[in-house]
Amino acid sequence: MKNRPYHHGDLPAALLARAEQTLREKGSGxxxxxxxxxxxxxxxxAPNRHFKTKQALLDALALTGFERLAETLAASQEGVGAAFAARMDAAARAYVGFAVANAALLDLMFSVKHSPEASEALGAAAQQWSEQLLELIGDGQRRGEVREGQLERVALPVxxxxxxxxxxxxxxxLPAEVTEHGLDDLIASILRSCAPQ
Amino acid sequence: MKNRPYHHGDLPAALLARAEQTLREKGSGxxxxxxxxxxxxxxxxAPNRHFKTKQALLDALALTGFERLAETLAASQEGVGAAFAARMDAAARAYVGFAVANAALLDLMFSVKHSPEASEALGAAAQQWSEQLLELIGDGQRRGEVREGQLERVALPVxxxxxxxxxxxxxxxLPAEVTEHGLDDLIASILRSCAPQ
DNA sequence: CCTACATTGTAATCAGTGTATACATTGGAG
DNA sequence: CTCCAATGTATACACTGATTACAATGTAGG
Known part of the structure; x- marks a missing residue:
């Protein structure tokens, strides 16, 4: 009679999906x-079974965010040539695009408060993401299109x-009219500060 | 008999002070x-009389944060010479220092969720702060130590x-050992990207 | 096949929160 | 000195996150 069975089937996924939706619509608060x-x-x-605490749900949400960010960043590199400037341009637009398209999620990802154990997984996810950029910049160095120096120290300002x-x-x-050329200026500035010599 | 009179004297100030303390100790959540x-x-x-809603209290807190940031930034410019590099160096250290010393407050200041009316006052405060940096960079341009271009567009990447x-x-x-030289690298990168020509 | 058991969901409850309303107390302007 | 606006209190409501004991369900091992 009741179309909803006792067991939901995949509550965790449903929770995360719905959570992300309301996160996008109404904000994290x-x-x-x-x-x-x-x-x-x-x-x-019921949620308690899968996420012991609310923060755990938020952490899980942040983790999926990092995964999707990594995918977005990786996808941005396809079809772009090997030139550092082009790759950095694509990556920058991808990152900023992801950020404004998932504002509340990004807030969560880089939020200060993380459960100590989750910060391990989150730290790993964040690190994985950063390594994408590190590789990009390292490639630029090997091609002679990026100034020399310890990779991490060159990358941090970027x-x-x-x-x-x-x-x-x-x-x-940022006023709306600024966002337009702002990203162009930013990318130009980054490339300038990365330039060799 | 009771040492606490019916009227507190200055509840709003007491609230803000205490709020900032617990903000610093336990985080904004x-x-x-x-x-x-x-x-x-x-x-x-009682707080309801002075801050109609919790968000109003947070907004007020953020506003004081902007004021103190402005003071900190202004103070950093005293005793520093007129050279752009030195002024920018001091400003950058002041800003980052303020940020790490008031992490939760900074989160609040740049939080996405602001009551629509408060965002006016907050926007003004934020703008006032930004104008300090704009003036700094504008000076640099006039001294020929910063590349030319529309001021706002030169400043935004900074x-x-x-x-x-x-x-x-x-x-x-940022791992602890990175924070050490990280700021130096950042400042160097900023100066590089600002350099004329 | 069926039974023990771990998973998953439910019901009920507790402490705590933000906010609103009606009332009490106070201090100061006219 | 009086009246009134400002400030603080008492109380109540609708929430929330979390815990606990209990019920339904799927799933291996005999």
Whole structure:
């Protein structure tokens, strides 16, 4: 009679999906486990089985965010040539695009408060992402299109510029007319600061 | 008999002060109006008189943050010469220093969620802060130590780099040993990307 | 096939929160 | 000195996250 069986089938996935949807629509502050359970149609305590605490749900959400960011970044490199400038341009647009398209998610990913154990998995995810950029820059160095120096130390300012621009854009600190040419200027600035010699 | 009079004297200030303290100690998530009232010794509904909503309290907190950031930034310019490199160096260290010393506050300041009316005052505060950096860079241009171009467009990448580095440091994405030389590298990168010609 | 058991979901409950409303106390302007 | 606006209190409501004991379900091992 009841179309909803006792067991949901895949509650964790449903929770994450729904959570990301309301995250996108209403922001991270308006995320309630109970409401999530209500929308999905399970009891208020059901999520507890899969996410011991609300923070655990948020951490899991952040983790999926890092995975998707990594995919987005990887996809941005396809079809682009081998030239450093082109690759960096594509990566920058991909990163900033992901950021503004998933503002609340990005906030979560780089939030200060993470459960100590989850920070291990999250740290790994974040590191994996950073390694994509490191490889990009390392390639640039080998091609002689990026200044020499310890890779991490060359890359850090690039990280900072990208992350900062994304943060500013997400926070609404950039007037709409600025966002237009802003990214172009940023990329140019990054390339300038990376230039050899 | 009771040493606490009916009227507190300056509840708003007490609230803000206490709020900032717990913000620094326990993070922005663990900020409860009721607990604040409890600690100060007033009724749970008392804060409502001065901050209609919790978000209003957070906005006010963010506003004081911008004011203090402006002071910090201004103070960093005293005793430094007129050379652009020195001024930018001082400003960058001041900004990042403020950020790591007030991590949770900075999160609040650049948080996405602001009450629409408060965003006016906040926007003004943020803009005032940005104008300090704009003036710094404009001076550099006039001295011929910074590349030419529309001021805002030259400044934006600098903003992004500073803000991003602060964000990364605050999020704990930077290993401790990196933070040491990281800021030096960042400043060098900024100066490089600002250089004329 | 069927039974023990671990998974998963439910029901009920607790402490705590933000907010609103009606009421009490106070201090200061006219 | 009086009246009134400002400030603080008491109480209540609708939430939330989390815990606990219990019920339904799938799934290996005999």
């Amino acid at each position: 308006a995320l309630s486990l109970r409401e999530l359970a209500r929308e999905i149609g399970v009891s208020p305590a 990280f900072a510029a990208l992350h900062g621009y994304a943060g500013l854009a997400v926070s609404g600190m | 663990a900020l409860s109006l009721r607990e604040l009232a409890r600690e100060i010794g007033v009724s749970p509904a 903003f992004a780099a500073l803000h991003g580095y602060a964000g990364l440091a605050v999020s704990g994405m």
